[in-house]
Amino acid sequence: MEIKRKNLCAMIPEEVHTRVREEQEQMGLKLNEYVEMIIKEHFEKGEKIMANGTRTLAFQVSEELFARIKEHLKLTGQSQKEFVIGLIEQALAQKADQAEPGGNEQPDEAGTENE
Missing domain, CATH: 1.10.1220 (Arc Repressor Mutant)
Structure with missing residues (x-):
């Protein structure tokens, strides 16, 4: 079964763009493969954090x-x-x-x- 795909486009700072492209090229991945990998890592990290029974507590002080x-x-x-x-x-x-x-x-x- 073929995976349905959608386009994702976003404006990012030039410095971030440069870093992304450098790492993507070093890894030998196409841009879409690289972005998919980064996004999957982000969501998997979130799942691991929640799976270990911890929660985030955040607040601001003067x-x-x-x-x-x-x-x-x-x-x-x-x-x-x-x-x-x-x-x-x-x-x-x-x-x-x-x-x-x-x-x-x-x-x-x-x-x-x-x-």
Whole structure:
């Protein structure tokens, strides 16, 4: 059975175009073969990431806070990922401790006791 094909065209920066053509020629592929390979790799990578049970957590911070975090990471030798995961795990552990019978319940942000 023949695979149906469709055209895909996009304007890209000249620098990117040059790099694409150089690599494509080095690999000895036709342009359509090269682009198909790149696109398949992109989607297969996404499938692998999702298959291993991980999720992406992303957020933006102010330039000032980012600089402070970078300085802290430099002092501790941690990666951003290690630092953020550590903070999240610490907060979740504290919440779990508070939820245990006889735990030290703290007022929530609204000033009411946690249930």
